Amino acid sequence: MKQTILTILIFVMTCSLGIAEILALKEQSTTDALRRSNAAANEYLNKAWEERFDSTGTEVREAGGVITWDGKEFKVRNYKKSDNCCSISLDRNVGRDKGIVRGEFHTHPYSKSEGAYTGVAFSAGDILFMLRNRKKNYVMIVQSGEKRFALVIEDVKKVKRYSRKNSEEKIRKTYQKALENAEGTFPEKVKDWVIDVLGTNSGLKFYEFDSDNENFTEITSSRK
Numbered sequence: 001m002k003q004t005i006l007t008i009l010i011f012v013m014t015c016s017l018g019i020a021e022i023l024a025l026k027e028q029s030t031t032d033a034l035r036r037s038n039a040a041a042n043e044y045l046n047k048a049w050e051e052r053f054d055s056t057g058t059e060v061r062e063a064g065g066v067i068t069w070d071g072k073e074f075k076v077r078n079y080k081k082s083d084n085c086c087s088i089s090l091d092r093n094v095g096r097d098k099g100i101v102r103g104e105f106h107t108h109p110y111s112k113s114e115g116a117y118t119g120v121a122f123s124a125g126d127i128l129f130m131l132r133n134r135k136k137n138y139v140m141i142v143q144s145g146e147k148r149f150a151l152v153i154e155d156v157k158k159v160k161r162y163s164r165k166n167s168e169e170k171i172r173k174t175y176q177k178a179l180e181n182a183e184g185t186f187p188e189k190v191k192d193w194v195i196d197v198l199g200t201n202s203g204l205k206f207y208e209f210d211s212d213n214e215n216f217t218e219i220t221s222s223r224k
């Protein structure tokens, strides 16, 4: 009995959120989590896209940050711009008093020499990160030019099952294969690949925002 009380006490002490906040979080729908995360990150996403080059304007710099939930609000923390090309590693450690990390965002810029592509959705690395992440309603948003995309974990059980069946190697291979496909532009191929690789049973939902970057639609069928 003493041990149980001690365990509960430790649990409560280590938890940054109270029970009411945790329940409130569980009640959130996937689309609500995305809508609120996006509202919090919107300005940062626009700024991150504007800051996509180094000082010479030739080499790209990714930027991004994490989105926390403190029981009341979604907020952006640890925003940063990468020091070098061509990826960013986000700092997902926030103080316990800041709440818990519920999502993140970054940009996908391409320089002129890389084809200056926009509208490029998620990479194999992005999908793999989300599959290893086991938080319901965790959101990943990407800005690529005018286009904004999102992935949200809708069903953790399904994500686990999908991850068991689809190794990292398998996912990376399908990505390479999709890009080798002669049909379509690079952004089109990436988008089709995301739809195909996730299918309908991965537990992850794929969304694209409208031009207002406020409303979004789930993307379930590819060009093919």
Ligand SMILES: [Zn+2]
Pocket (backbone or CB within 6 Å): 106, 107, 108, 122, 123, 126, 142
């Ligand atoms: Zn990415």
